[in-house]
Amino acid sequence: MSASVPGVPTRTRILEAAIACFDRSGFHGASMGAICAEAGMSPGALYRYFPSKDAIIAAIVEADRERHAGFFSRLAEADDPVEALATIGIEMMDEMFAEGGTMLAVEVTAESRRNEAIRAVVRARADQCRTAISDALTRGQERGLVDPALVAGEAAQIIMAIADGLFAQKAQDPTLTADRLRDTLRTLLGRFLRPVGR
């Protein structure tokens, strides 16, 4: 129950409470009552800041999307896309494995299958990421750092699948740690993307 801390705006407090509840019970399992209790306020007060439960979910997903986009913005400026991808990927994995970020990835994927608004946000994020990776790979191919035989768009898709897959694995087995996978992941990316002769 996060009490009324002066510095934190009410809207943020609600979002944080909602994330905690969704993490515990999922989007549909968490009740507005539980979110209200977690935020330390009554339903009436909460509905002053968000018109509906769906609006809260949408706000959370949107914030998550922006955070993700931040990761990939660095890709455009990197000299070596393979090196940058590995570093960014490992950084993302570390962050997501540490806190409750895992739940969001899994829950959002499931929800995007039926919630129109969320599907739109997810689609936009996916396009954005895939384009960023694909462009970086193409540039890498021009400089001889990436195997020219690869189809950049499809390789990008697979790389995104690996990211999503790691979150799914973590969700299924919370004891999974990032340390054990770091090296193997780096090896995988290097061998997959580099020119075969090396």
Added chain:
Amino acid sequence: MSASVPGVPTRTRILEAAIACFDRSGFHGASMGAICAEAGMSPGALYRYFPSKDAIIAAIVEADRERHAGFFSRLAEADDPVEALATIGIEMMDEMFAEGGTMLAVEVTAESRRNEAIRAVVRARADQCRTAISDALTRGQERGLVDPALVAGEAAQIIMAIADGLFAQKAQDPTLTADRLRDTLRTLLGRFLRPVGR
């Protein structure tokens, strides 16, 4: 609404109806009423075959687990584990991408975070698959078909992540087809697993 077909037992009819509803609305979004309507029967009749909604979910997940186990049983008898993994992986992807199998993978992952019974089944399946892949890789290493520098257990984990990730991608973008990914996936596995000198 699947009517009463003589050949199909009632229990199976219920499970098929439930899968259709869950595919449409998710485990929590689909109501028992909807499942009854889809199966063409009343609640009273349905509850004669399953004691609860959770029991239906558990039965579906369990059946799915057995289907998965079938895929990996072939791995033990293969001469070349890399070749076998690629073939099995592509076969799995084709099947899952074709029908509504995608939803199950995603929904089950999300549900396993909070449903004790489902978590147990998921954990069992994951262990089973990882061991099968890991053993196959170890045998491949002994025969010089797999890079000896790889840690078999971690490589297996990453391979499973790729599979889960592909389902997540498909869930997020239903227009994604298996054809576009087949070759890239095969390339990825080969380069990841084979000894570097080739």
Added chain:
DNA sequence: CCACCGAGAGTGAACGTTCATTCTCACGTT
């Protein structure tokens, strides 16, 4: 200095709906 005011944040009981589940009973077969 103080009584009063208005505005906006917050309250929590109540509402209508939906859900999973149970109950009762009619029907067809033996």
Added chain:
DNA sequence: AACGTGAGAATGAACGTTCACTCTCGGTGG
């Protein structure tokens, strides 16, 4: 008559949401 089967209305809990209201202050006229 006795029994297994299924239909469908009934039940009670839980949900998201609303609404009439209270509380808290900073500002204002006297």
